[in-house]
Amino acid sequence: MISDLPVDLSPAQRDTLDAYVGQLERVNARVNLVARPAGRADLERHVRHCLALAVRPFPDGAVVVDWGTGGGLPAVPLAVAFPDVQVVAVDAVGKKTEAVKLFARRLGLENLDVWNGRAEAYDGPAPHLSVSRATAPLATLWGWHVRARQPMGGQTDGAWAPGLVCLKGGDLTAETADLGDAAPEAEVVTESLADVLGTEWGDKAIVSVTDGAV
Numbered sequence: 001m002i003s004d005l006p007v008d009l010s011p012a013q014r015d016t017l018d019a020y021v022g023q024l025e026r027v028n029a030r031v032n033l034v035a036r037p038a039g040r041a042d043l044e045r046h047v048r049h050c051l052a053l054a055v056r057p058f059p060d061g062a063v064v065v066d067w068g069t070g071g072g073l074p075a076v077p078l079a080v081a082f083p084d085v086q087v088v089a090v091d092a093v094g095k096k097t098e099a100v101k102l103f104a105r106r107l108g109l110e111n112l113d114v115w116n117g118r119a120e121a122y123d124g125p126a127p128h129l130s131v132s133r134a135t136a137p138l139a140t141l142w143g144w145h146v147r148a149r150q151p152m153g154g155q156t157d158g159a160w161a162p163g164l165v166c167l168k169g170g171d172l173t174a175e176t177a178d179l180g181d182a183a184p185e186a187e188v189v190t191e192s193l194a195d196v197l198g199t200e201w202g203d204k205a206i207v208s209v210t211d212g213a214v
């Protein structure tokens, strides 16, 4: 069973994540969903990475859009961890969104929807929060979020504030500066994953972007 998760999950949720890893491994053999190597241990590592976003809860009832979900990362792990959140997995590639639809059906994830198309043209359920991993620079992600978002109508103590929460790696100086130029009102907070997942994750971070809108 998948271990060392940065969040407490029930045995049933862990079983679902295990089943997801199995499905991803099988489908990835014919549709390129996750970059190789993509053996079971690699895929479990991707799930662990995505669940770092669960260091803070997403508010119950929130719509959370995952821009550029690929094989469902982080959409699927978040839908498993937060059954009271509606997650929408967005990707431009139809084969990928078809695979994520299959996973949602097979895993019984009723809170996971899928939208196929380019993020720039998204007209699915409006996000209160957006998430993303390895898809686009911060300024682009923030632009997609702001164009599509709806107000949450308040903030939940301890939970992520309405806005963008994404997983990033490497030097973020240029990306953050570009976001500042495009959206001077945006506030960026970067948290090292070393604190969440251990020191070997020190080159990766959770980056959250808000602008005071709730």
Ligand SMILES: C[S@@+](CC[C@H](N)C(=O)[O-])C[C@H]1O[C@@H](n2cnc3c(N)ncnc32)[C@H](O)[C@@H]1O
Pocket (backbone or CB within 6 Å): 033, 034, 067, 068, 069, 070, 071, 072, 073, 074, 090, 091, 092, 093, 096, 117, 118, 119, 120, 132, 133, 134, 135, 136
């Ligand atoms: C490197 S993959 C990352 C996939 C997944 N988030 C992960 O962490 O494994 C980037 C994904 O973003 C999608 N993508 C890139 N630009 C996009 C856009 N403008 N609209 C929708 N999807 C996009 C690609 O099709 C691809 O599946």
